Amino acid sequence: MSHKMGMRAAVAIVLGMLAGSAVAQDAAWEKAIADAKNEKQLVLYTALVGDPTLKANVQAFEKKYGITVNVLEGRGSDIRERARVEQGAGRFIADVTYTSEGQARLIAREDKTYVVHDATPNLKGLKPEFARMTSNGLFGPVMTIPYGMLVNTSMVKPDDEPKSWADLANPKWKGKILSDDMRAIGGGYLMFFAQWNAPGLGEKFHEELAKNEPSFTRDMREAGRRVARGEFPIYVPFILNDIANLKGLPVKPVIPTEGVPFVLYGNVLMRNAPHPNAARLYIDFSMSEEAELLWAKSGMGITRAGLDDKIPEEVRPFANAKLLGTTDPDRQDEGLALAKKIYK
Structure with missing residues (x-):
């Protein structure tokens, strides 16, 4: 047998093995x-x-597969404690928790209520930056909540708008x-942390920003209307899709050139889930x-690649x-x- 024929035979064997593996994976998923x-x-x-898009996702899943999804909503701390107590008592009720990536890592480590799961087909469609976050098999990234700036257009001329x-x-x-x-857990601290660790910003940026004496609030929903009323020309950080709630008012969102701080949300599998395949x-x-x-149509960030032309302009x-x-x-x-x- 010639060298070329030998190489072709070897390639054919490898391709056959790969095809066989793909068929086996497809069969395993169909069984799941x-x-x-x-x-x-x-x-x-x-x-x-109360998120309408989460509700829409649940309904779409139920319609596609005929599987009922029973949703329990609550404060993050209450949901965490409920799961911890249930599992500690050997009562395994929840199958999946929809939460932030940071909380997923923290709770998995401290409470042991979340567990890793085998890869699923749609992991292959994720953007690279999110695919990396699935490498430990714990978290399934779904969407991001992106934060930018809100500017009062009556108080700030276009040429004067902050761009970064x-x-x-x-x-x-x-x-x-x-x-x-920024001194308490929430959007302000998220922004602080992301900027502190970003090239070109860091601690020096915040030392300079502090000299501008920003006024602090802990009411993010009302903050946008305060800017719309002219109390301040700028609010940060602003959840970008909240602009839909300020329609017709003299405000606009700004996406800074350095990027947006974000919270990544997704799903985790519960330990001893009673419905593991449905989960x-x-x-x-x-x-x-x-x-x-x-999620994209509601103004949230997405984790899947290749959807640009399908997202409303x-x-x-x-x-x-x-990001x-x-x-x-x-x-x-x-x-x-x-x-x-x-910020004293």
Whole structure:
């Protein structure tokens, strides 16, 4: 046999092995779907209370697979404690929890209520930056809540609008910035942490920003209306899709050139889930094109690649905004201590 014929034979064998593996994987997933349908239901815990897009996703899943999703909503701390107590007593009720990536890592480590799960088909469609977050098999990324700036268009001329986070350190904004409190857990701290760890910003940026004496609030929903009323020309950080609630008012969202701080939400599998196949199927569906487009149309960021031309033009900048960074629960005490030091 010639060298070329030998190489061709070797390639053919490898391709045959790969094809056989793919067929086996497809068959295994089809069996998982069938087993999920036989389980007929699943229980979902979430702290994202009353979100219409989450409800729409649940309904789409139920319609596609005929599996009932029983949703329990509540405060994040209450949901966490409920799961911890239930599992500690050997009562395994929840199958999936929809939560932030940071909380998923923290709770998995401290409470042991979340567990890793086998890969599902839709993991292959994720953007690279989110695919990396699935490498430990714990978290299924679904969407991001992106934060930018809100500007009063009656008070700030287009040429004067801040285009970057760095622009906020300009002395012309002294006393004119309303900010969610960076010294407490929430959007303000998320912004602080992401900027602190971003190239070109860091601690020096916050030392300069502090000189502009931003006014702090802990009412993010009312903050946008305060800017619309002219109490302040700028509010940070602003959840970009909240602009829909300020329609007709003299305000506009700004996506800073450095990128947006974000909270990544997704699903985790509960330990000893009573409906494990239905749980995996729901986790996979939540990363599908159908589910991602529901989030994109609501103005949230998406984790799946290749959907640009299917996202409505008015929310496309939000769905695919450049990411600046998010929080790290392992460095929370360090970050809060620094924020309190800078913003006294």
